Amino acid sequence: MEKSVIIKVDHVSMKFNLSSEKFDSFKEYVIKRIKGQVSIEEFWALNDVSFEVYKGDSIGLIGLNGSGKSTMLKTIAGVLKPTKGSVTVSGSIAPLIELGAGFDMDLTARENVFLNGALLGYTRSEMQSYYDDIVDFSELHNFMDVPVKNFSSGMVSRLAFAIATIGIPDILIVDEVLSVGDFQFQEKCEQRIQNMMEHGTTILFVSHSIDQVQKICSKIVWLEQGHMKCFGDAKVICDEYRRS
Amino acid sequence: MPAYIQNFIRFRPLLSELIARDIKIKYRRSVLGVLWTLLNPLMMMIVLSIVFSNLFKFNVENFPIYLLSGQVIFNFYSDSTNTAMNSILGSASLIKKVYIPKYLFVLSRICSSVINLAASFSALLLVMTAMRVELHYTIVLAFVPILLLVTFSLGVGLFLSALVVKFRDVMHLYSVFVTALMYLTPVIYPMSILPSWMVTIVKLNPLTNYLTMFRNVMMNHTVFRISDLLIGILEAGIAMFIGLFVFYRNQDTFILNL
Numbered sequence: 001m002e003k004s005v006i007i008k009v010d011h012v013s014m015k016f017n018l019s020s021e022k023f024d025s026f027k028e029y030v031i032k033r034i035k036g037q038v039s040i041e042e043f044w045a046l047n048d049v050s051f052e053v054y055k056g057d058s059i060g061l062i063g064l065n066g067s068g069k070s071t072m073l074k075t076i077a078g079v080l081k082p083t084k085g086s087v088t089v090s091g092s093i094a095p096l097i098e099l100g101a102g103f104d105m106d107l108t109a110r111e112n113v114f115l116n117g118a119l120l121g122y123t124r125s126e127m128q129s130y131y132d133d134i135v136d137f138s139e140l141h142n143f144m145d146v147p148v149k150n151f152s153s154g155m156v157s158r159l160a161f162a163i164a165t166i167g168i169p170d171i172l173i174v175d176e177v178l179s180v181g182d183f184q185f186q187e188k189c190e191q192r193i194q195n196m197m198e199h200g201t202t203i204l205f206v207s208h209s210i211d212q213v214q215k216i217c218s219k220i221v222w223l224e225q226g227h228m229k230c231f232g233d234a235k236v237i238c239d240e241y242r243r244s
Numbered sequence: 245m246p247a248y249i250q251n252f253i254r255f256r257p258l259l260s261e262l263i264a265r266d267i268k269i270k271y272r273r274s275v276l277g278v279l280w281t282l283l284n285p286l287m288m289m290i291v292l293s294i295v296f297s298n299l300f301k302f303n304v305e306n307f308p309i310y311l312l313s314g315q316v317i318f319n320f321y322s323d324s325t326n327t328a329m330n331s332i333l334g335s336a337s338l339i340k341k342v343y344i345p346k347y348l349f350v351l352s353r354i355c356s357s358v359i360n361l362a363a364s365f366s367a368l369l370l371v372m373t374a375m376r377v378e379l380h381y382t383i384v385l386a387f388v389p390i391l392l393l394v395t396f397s398l399g400v401g402l403f404l405s406a407l408v409v410k411f412r413d414v415m416h417l418y419s420v421f422v423t424a425l426m427y428l429t430p431v432i433y434p435m436s437i438l439p440s441w442m443v444t445i446v447k448l449n450p451l452t453n454y455l456t457m458f459r460n461v462m463m464n465h466t467v468f469r470i471s472d473l474l475i476g477i478l479e480a481g482i483a484m485f486i487g488l489f490v491f492y493r494n495q496d497t498f499i500l501n502l
Contacts, residue, residue, distance in 0.1 A: 016500065026411040078343035081496045093343075101341035106269050115265060118258035119342055 004090075006170065006202050007053040007076060011085035014046040014071055014226075045071040047226040050085070053219075055170075058203035060217030060234065062210065062241055067223040069206045073173055076204065091170025091202075094120060102160075105149035109140060109159060112148055116163045130166040137188070138162040158185060165192055168199045175206045190216070214238045251345055258344065262352035267359065285364035289315075289371050304434045306463060309368075309377055313462050314431035316364045317389075317455045321397055322422050324357035328401025329408050329418060336502040346495050350405050354398050361390070368462075380465035389457035389468070392476045396450060399483030402491040409501050410494070429455060450479040 046068045053059050061069045074080040075087050077095045102119045103112050113134055117127035135141055138158040148156060165172070174193065193216065197203060207213050213220065213234070220237040222229040230237060271277050292315070293308035304310050331349040332339070339346060365386075372379060408414045429451045435443060446452050453476050457468040 026413045029411065079339075079341065080499060095342055101337055104265060104269070106272065107265065111265070111268070115261045118255075118261040119338070119344060121254045121258075123257045124261075 004055050005052050006055045006057075006089070006091055007204075008088040009049060009051050009053075009072075009076070009085075010088070012046055012049050012072075012075060012082045012087060013044060013084040014068075014075060014080065015083040016043045016045055017041065044226050046075070046082070046223075048085070049221075049223070049226075049228045051221055051228070051231045053202060053204075055091075055202060056197075056200050057219055058197055058205060058217045060213040060220045061204065061206045061223060062208075062213055062220060062237075063223035063229075066225070068226045069223055070175060072221075072223065073175055073204060073206060077173055089171065092121070093171045093173060094164055094167075094169035095173045103148050103156065106147055108145050108147050109151070110144045112159070113163060116160070117166075120164065122166075134159070134162045134166060137192075154182070154185075161189055165189075165196070168196060168201055171202045171204065172196060173204045210238055210241055248345075255345055255348060259348055259352055259355070262348065263355045263359070266352065266356040281360060281363040282367060285316075285360075286367040286370060289364075289367055293371060293375070300432075302434050302437065306375070306377055309372055309375065309463055310434070310459070311432060312368055312371060313459050314429070314455055316361070316368055317393065317458055318426060318429055318431050318451065319364065320357060320361045321393065321451060322426070323360065324354050324394075324397045325400050325404060326418070326422070327353040327357060328397070329404035329415065331401075332405045332409055332498060333502070339502060340499055346498060347402065347491060350401050350491075351398070354394065354401055357397075358394060361394075365390075372462075377463070378465070382461040382465050382467060385461045385467060386458060388473070389454045389461070389476065392457075392480045393451075393454045395480040396454070396483045399480065399485070399487035402487030403483075406491045406494045406498075409498050425449065425451065428452075431455070450476075450483075453479070 049068075049072065051059075061072060063069050071080065075082050076089065077093055078087075078089070102116045104115060107115065113131060114124060114127050117130070118124075122130075135144060138155075138161070140155060140159060143151070143155065148159075151159070172193070193203060197216075203216065205213060205216055217234050219232065220234050221231050222237055222241065230240075267278065267281070271280050274280060276283065289312050292311060296311050297308050300307075328350045331353045332346060335349045338344065339349075369379070369383075404414060404418065428446055428449050430446060435446065438446060453472055457472055457476060460466045460468050
């Protein structure tokens with residue numbers, strides 16, 4: 001069976017305007033406009049990046065801070081629209097971009113499960129069927145009726161991870177989240193990701209821990225200051241990355 | 245099926261979750277809970293009608309009801325547009341992290357306001373019964389001006405929410421604007437006390453038209469004129485068109501300005 005392309009990143013460039021050009025007030029805007037101070041200081045977070053991901057692959061994104069990894073993930077998740085080029089995704093995406101981003105701190109854990117599930121596009125009844133699984137995985141049995149604002153950060157990320165990884169999504173985006181929780185929970189998370197991979201989920205993985213990347217990913221995209229340095233087999237690139 | 249309809253169906257559960265959240269958070273930790281949605285406008289109305297049956301007597305039949313119906317309509321407009329305006333800003337943390345159709349935030353705020361409107365409308369009916377005002381069958385037509393008003397407010401809300409992301413000043417300007425608008429809408433006073441040049445200005449205000457239609461069916465037992473209806477539809481349509489246009493033109497740059 002031929003593998004189908006599930007994510008196609010086609011010559012993507014992403015431009016940001018740096019803060020000198022940002023206006024919070026109308027007055028400021030008009031005055032600067034008149035004075036001709038609307039200087040455009042551009043910053044290309046991504047520059048002409050293209051690669052293809054096949055179904056079932058697990059791709060690691062590596063690079064130093066500020067190399068554009070998170071921007072890349074955000075364009076794939078549809079949060080950012082690329083300035084140039086296009087990203088085509090066929091299938092459902094479960095974003096783990098930042099754990100707990102979708103929580104409303106005033107609601108209880110139970111209510112947040114349903115709110116967060118809806119953010120990921122699940123209906124209430126679907127969430128109902130996953131509910132026990134989420135409680136079990138996050139080990140928060142006694143805390144489901146407590147407002148999330150009273151949770152510790154570890155509890156928040158456990159709950160968030162449990163919600164984001166329900167079901168078998170086509171694509172799972174994991175951005176530095178495995179560094180949360182104690183080592184037992186980290187292992188549990190890795191296991192869950194492995195399990196998803198066996199079911200054919202495509203993983204997009206970002207981490208600074210090169211060992212973790214090598215363990216999980218089969219292919220690697222190496223970004224450097226917005227340019228793609230190389231793309232290819234995990235082992236080869238990991239060795240090279242370690243050496244640099 | 246067009247992609248945006250598919251997308252809407254996918255995220256429809258989110259809409260109801262967002263509305264439920266708005267209502268829940270508002271009445272969290274109160275003993276009576278959601279009952280306040282009805283009690284709050286009812287108690288307000290009782291206070292207002294006691295004050296205004298004795299004070300300020302304009303030459304209007306059932307002045308308390310005249311005032312209350314005006315309040316129901318105007319408060320909905322002011323509440324819905326204000327919360328809708330801040331909806332995108334308030335959801336910044338989410339918009340930056342997850343892909344969600346952004347108009348859902350505006351729409352959910354308008355829908356929560358509609359729930360409040362339904363409560364204050366029921367409270368109005370209760371007060372009318374208590375004051376032995378005749379409830380005429382034309383009341384069932386009240387949904388027409390309300391529907392138009394909701395559409396109009398949604399358009400204004402979309403427009404404002406997109407604008408406020410770019411220019412935070414709009415927030416402060418708008419609160420002044422709403423106060424001015426309240427005096428340009430015949431909420432407290434009857435149109436008959438105005439000099440003729442003021443009447444023209446007040447009539448240019450779209451809310452005046454919706455309010456007049458609403459009062460006609462609620463209090464005067466008359467059906468609104470077709471010409472008023474058409475103007476109302478036109479105004480709601482224009483507001484929606486401008487709102488959607490501005491929102492869709494700017495929604496991809498929200499994330500850069502949040």
